[in-house]
Amino acid sequence: MTDAPVLKITDLTVRVPAATRTDSGHGDLTLVDRVSLTIARGERVALVGESGSGKSMTAKAVLRLDPTVELSGSVRVAGQEVVGAPERRLRQLRGSTVSMVFQDPMTALNPVLTIGDQVAEPLVIRGVGRRAARRQAVEMLDRLGVPSAATRLGAYPHEFSGGMRQRVVMAAALIAGPQLLIADEPTTALDVRVQEQVLDLLEEQSRELGLAVLLITHDLAIVAGLAHRVAVMRHGRIVEDRPVDDLFRSPEHAYTRGLLASIPSVDADPNVRLQTVEDVMRADAAASVPPALVSGAILEEARR
Template identity: 70%
Template structure:
């Protein structure tokens, strides 16, 4: 676990964030703007690992993309501060300077996140090359990053292509490209999608290891509460575009407060459950909570 002090100033402070699809951008038309994220508040301190959890469509990825302003057609409201600097409304060159250098992002599917016609070396070294680092130094650093993420024969494999790597190895390449410029915050959006359970565990272990060694803050986005227990220190639960609960990870599992959180935890099948007893769904917990 990181030794981040509660008194440490946050790297990232999100306050009352709203994300809207303007009426003119809505597919198929529609009356008025469409709200995707509503009044979201979240902060992350140096070295802290925070999980943003919820079902597909709850607004997790949209929130992550809003931090880096990756969807210019969406309208943002509220505040996103990075080390005290407001990002909403900041000039595009300011945001571009942050991407990769101070805030990096791993996207969902390692099988499609890499360009199939570029070598591994080209893709891992790119964040340094665009910042003026020489090709020789950038490639040397790329080999070191891959070696640190336990890619066998890293220096030799810089000339390989993504199609020559397994899913787990591709995800390590994606992580290397995200970390090579030594960012302060890594946003990992469903980084274990399409990976088998054993490889998922390896990727999560690497994320935790890198966070501890580099004092790297991590915003980990997932729909699966089960995989955050060993990684996150704090969990925020999203439901219909809002954070409905936020607790330290152990407290969340021991004493979930919101019916939706209880539903996410309770709807996971257990090996010791009676197969003859119907498993409660998230909707059952929400209905039970509204009736209470």
């Protein structure tokens, strides 16, 4: 792709200053350590790793959502620098250039505001008239598969199922026409069928709109059919960043192999204990020759 990347992160470091730490430690606490990542227009990249690996902190840094941390390095969104940018410029970027879908749609939506008001809000705060904004909200909800959208604008979040609430959150994130969508664990607390629908929706919108997508997840199994590329994060660092097929078929880092080995298989012997990430990493460290690479069968099963 010859276009400049929609997102270009270079040597990003996120620290909690010693003065604002709430734990018993001393000195600055580094949460994200010299991370570099690029995403092109229409490209879908999954950032995966265990809880606490730094995935969500990296995502929040793109939008500067956490005022308690210090950032260094560079984060450029559509060519505009985020690190050190004034709040006025950040407000212009949020929503219209980059949007975020959070993991729990019930807490992401305001329970006392109607669905119509929340989906239309990104347009209203940019000067679009309320009537026009609500008309566009209906069109966006229709496009995302919310039934009877026009008649449900006055409904409240608790009147929608989990899957429908996530569609509403996505509608609010997409209505201002961003170039980059960050989806932070968007399938958490959803059943398997609804997870599939949400992921299909992400892929469909990315393909139709040329939308760049950064998917944050701890579950490698859900990214096989969605992502073009996978970046694996551990202890605040990216340890592997490769095309999705290459990563599933021949993971290079022991941590990646551990994540793949811990994916349950329908063909597995129920009497055999499932390997943990730590099991694989200990075996890798003890072996003089790296263990056999993961076969393409795992990739195919993850895509079922």
